Amino acid sequence: MIKLGKLTDYAIAVMGQLAQEGESASCSAHYLSHKIAVPEPTVAKVLKLLSRGELVISTRGAAGGYRLAKPVTQISIAEIITAMEGPIAIVTCVDGHEKECPSQAKCPVKSNWDRVNNAIRGTLEGIMLAEMVSRPRGTVHISFTKDSHVHRA
Numbered sequence: 001m002i003k004l005g006k007l008t009d010y011a012i013a014v015m016g017q018l019a020q021e022g023e024s025a026s027c028s029a030h031y032l033s034h035k036i037a038v039p040e041p042t043v044a045k046v047l048k049l050l051s052r053g054e055l056v057i058s059t060r061g062a063a064g065g066y067r068l069a070k071p072v073t074q075i076s077i078a079e080i081i082t083a084m085e086g087p088i089a090i091v092t093c094v095d096g097h098e099k100e101c102p103s104q105a106k107c108p109v110k111s112n113w114d115r116v117n118n119a120i121r122g123t124l125e126g127i128m129l130a131e132m133v134s135r136p137r138g139t140v141h142i143s144f145t146k147d148s149h150v151h152r153a
Contacts, residue, residue, distance in 0.1 A: 026065035
């Protein structure tokens with residue numbers, strides 16, 4: 001099973017809530033915590049990581065808070081995952097991964113993992129936050145074709 005970390009799940013929810021508030025709206029961690037029902041310290045941690053990933057901008061002061069760093073139509077799910085988890089790498093032998101697999105030299109499938117990883121990353125790059133907040137749950141259908149093209153219904 002490929003599973004994202006809980007903080008990444010929360011990050012997508014936080015970004016979705018910010019998107020629903022409007023691209024120029026500034027929201028506090030307290031407000032976002034209340035809206036998505038996640039503890040405020042966790043939301044604050046998520047916002048800090050999203051800020052480091054340049055997906056949200058923080059403003060200090062009485063009218064401060066967090067807002068999206070760019071339009072919701074330009075934020076991909078891959079960017080959010082990368083901000084929270086690091087580069088998308090399904091296995092350790094994928095290009096650019098710092099850990100080396102001990103079986104790498106004799107692995108018969110090593111060269112094809114990049115192809116799988118690129119298909120997954122490409123799919124996630126093609127799904128924008130705007131789509132996640134505009135469609136009712138359960139209506140995003142993704143299928144892969146033999147030539148790694150993505151089809152969404």
